[in-house]
Amino acid sequence: MFLSSITKNGTTKVSGKITMTNEDASRCGSCGAKATLKCTACGTVYYCSKEHQKKHWKVHKKECLPYSEENGPQQGRYLVASRDIPAGHLIFKEKPLAIGPPSSSKAICLGCHSPITSPDYPKCPRCFWPLCSPECANSILHIPECKYLSTDENSHGPPKSIDETPRYDVVLLLRCLALRNIKPDAWKIIEKMVSHSEKYEKEKEPFHMTSVTYITEFLKDVCDVQTAHHVRGAIITNAINTRGPQGQTIRGLYSKIYLLNHSCVPNVTLRADVYSTLYIHAAKVIKKGDPLVFSYVTSAAPLWQRQEELKCIYNFLCKCQRCTDPTELGTHFSNPLCSKCKRGFLEPAENYQHPWTCSDCGESKDLEHIIKVDDEILDEITKSCTSFRDSSAMLQTVLKSYHPKHYVWLRIAQTILGKFSNENDTESLTLRKDIWQQVLLLFFKIEPGLTRRRGVSLFHAACLESEIFKQGETTGKLSPQEQLVAVTKILYLLESAHEIMSLEPPNSVEQRWLRLVNEEISKMKTIREKLEERH
Numbered sequence: 372m373f374l375s376s377i378t379k380n381g382t383t384k385v386s387g388k389i390t391m392t393n394e395d396a397s398r399c400g401s402c403g404a405k406a407t408l409k410c411t412a413c414g415t416v417y418y419c420s421k422e423h424q425k426k427h428w429k430v431h432k433k434e435c436l437p438y439s440e441e442n443g444p445q446q447g448r449y450l451v452a453s454r455d456i457p458a459g460h461l462i463f464k465e466k467p468l469a470i471g472p473p474s475s476s477k478a479i480c481l482g483c484h485s486p487i488t489s490p491d492y493p494k495c496p497r498c499f500w501p502l503c504s505p506e507c508a509n510s511i512l513h514i515p516e517c518k519y520l521s522t523d524e525n526s527h528g529p530p531k532s533i534d535e536t537p538r539y540d541v542v543l544l545l546r547c548l549a550l551r552n553i554k555p556d557a558w559k560i561i562e563k564m565v566s567h568s569e570k571y572e573k574e575k576e577p578f579h580m581t582s583v584t585y586i587t588e589f590l591k592d593v594c595d596v597q598t599a600h601h602v603r604g605a606i607i608t609n610a611i612n613t614r615g616p617q618g619q620t621i622r623g624l625y626s627k628i629y630l631l632n633h634s635c636v637p638n639v640t641l642r643a644d645v646y647s648t649l650y651i652h653a654a655k656v657i658k659k660g661d662p663l664v665f666s667y668v669t670s671a672a673p674l675w676q677r678q679e680e681l682k683c684i685y686n687f688l689c690k691c692q693r694c695t696d697p698t699e700l701g702t703h704f705s706n707p708l709c710s711k712c713k714r715g716f717l718e719p720a721e722n723y724q725h726p727w728t729c730s731d732c733g734e735s736k737d738l739e740h741i742i743k744v745d746d747e748i749l750d751e752i753t754k755s756c757t758s759f760r761d762s763s764a765m766l767q768t769v770l771k772s773y774h775p776k777h778y779v780w781l782r783i784a785q786t787i788l789g790k791f792s793n794e795n796d797t798e799s800l801t802l803r804k805d806i807w808q809q810v811l812l813l814f815f816k817i818e819p820g821l822t823r824r825r826g827v828s829l830f831h832a833a834c835l836e837s838e839i840f841k842q843g844e845t846t847g848k849l850s851p852q853e854q855l856v857a858v859t860k861i862l863y864l865l866e867s868a869h870e871i872m873s874l875e876p877p878n879s880v881e882q883r884w885l886r887l888v889n890e891e892i893s894k895m896k897t898i899r900e901k902l903e904e905r906h
């Protein structure tokens with residue numbers, strides 16, 4: 372028959388685009404009869420025969436998703452590209468199953484998620500939690516948790532001020548639990564999520580325990596302790612942070628996005644609109660069979676910081692291409708120069724915590740020592756960053772102890788760029804532009820492709836080039852030919868930034884970047900036209 376090989380998750384591949392499934396029989400997408408074959412590419416549509424699959428392809432190809440779900444012993448379930456996906460392609464977008472404030476938040480309205488800034492905020496008449504207006508007490512968003520929160524007879528839960536507090540952690544937890552009755556299908560997905568709750572329970576992690584104790588001991592009839600541990604763990608492991616219209620942080624759980632596994636060399640990007648709909652794009656060309664991965668932690672953190680966070684929150688050791696290469700893809704992002712021979716770099720063995728050994732002379736140091744030296748240097752330089760010229764001289768000094776793509780260099784570079792963004796003499800502009808270009812080269816390695824970080828860096832580099840061009844134009848230092856070359860370079864940078872920024876979803880806070888890039892592009896095009904006319 373069609374059978375040729377067995378895949379990891381117990382399905383049997385056939386030539387072409389169809390798979391035998393040993394799941395319960397479903398209905399044929401073409402005729403509605405009982406079906407035991409399913410589309411291999413997306414795994415969502417079933418067929419009773421190969422012929423009916425062929426017949427249905429005209430309709431299905433418009434909806435056939437470019438990914439499918441797989442399962443592995445180490446990494447659990449994950450999504451895999453079922454065909455080659457071009458860079459920038461919108462792989463899918465998804466609305467949240469449930470949204471709520473992050474685990475720790477300043478006062479935020481539970482009816483509409485607006486930040487609350489006045490200490491005289493209105494309170495919900497039933498549960499006494501802060502709102503932005505009395506009308507929000509009856510918002511659809513607030514009703515589900517209000518039912519539970521209002522059983523807190525002694526008002527242990529409501530925040531007592533507008534300051535940041537972890538009390539908001541329970542809100543999303545209760546909204547998820549409310550789905551058991553409101554949306555049972557969504558609840559089934561949450562039940563299946565990885566939660567690592569045994570770990571949180573065993574370690575008695577204080578934030579976890581406080582929320583679980585509150586909803587099981589102070590509120591009536593919410594759920595049993597095991598369910599509370601699971602849901603709280605599932606939120607911590609799977610929720611994604613987004614931003615509301617006023618820039619406020621909100622977190623949400625999603626029905627497919629949670630299946631994206633982690634890599635420190637991501638190939639997809641997540642972008643959100645203000646309604647927390649997430650857009651998943653290919654950051655670069657993704658080959659058929661590649662897992663779809665994004666980074667759970669910031670790519671700008673050194674190896675040990677990324678690994679500790681992944682272990683502590685997500686309970687695994689990352690074995691991605693970047694983490695297993697002792698030079699982190701040739702960047703030496705976490706490797707200091709050996710202080711003994713000054714030729715080699717200190718590199719970790721398989722376990723990042725083992726003594727780090729010089730690649731040239733074999734000298735070794737403990738991770739603790741490396742972190743201490745990095746912290747001291749960062750502290751000293753950040754404190755003495757008082758003038759732009761001194762700071763950029765320090766950036767050069769740092770290169771005596773670190774590679775130009777090391778994270779200590781990056782942190783100092785970012786501090787300088789932030790602190791001296793208004794220094795506009797030609798020398799400072801040129802130095803800042805050079806720093807941005809080095810930052811860009813680094814991100815090209817650690818956050819490659821169509822990522823927002825690269826888009827923003829390209830835009831900043833273009834704006835500095837543009838400022839230098841304008842000063843050269845005013846002082847008459849540039850010949851018409853040199854002007855044309857400079858404008859062409861600026862337009863190239865801006866158009867590269869545009870390619871990335873155009874992936875920002877409609878109704879997103881980040882659309883402002885796209886507007887800025889578009890404005891600069893049209894200004895530069897007008898200048899180029901005038902120059903070409905003169906030429």
Ligand SMILES: C[S@@+](CC[C@H](N)C(=O)[O-])C[C@H]1O[C@@H](n2cnc3c(N)ncnc32)[C@H](O)[C@@H]1O
Pocket residue numbers: 445446447448449563564565608609629630631632633634684685686687688689690
């Ligand atoms: C958001 S979930 C991803 C989906 C998950 N694999 C599942 O089966 O539901 C995050 C969890 O997946 C696992 N995971 C994600 N990326 C991994 C990786 N690169 N290596 C090992 N485990 C990984 C970890 O258990 C992590 O806590």
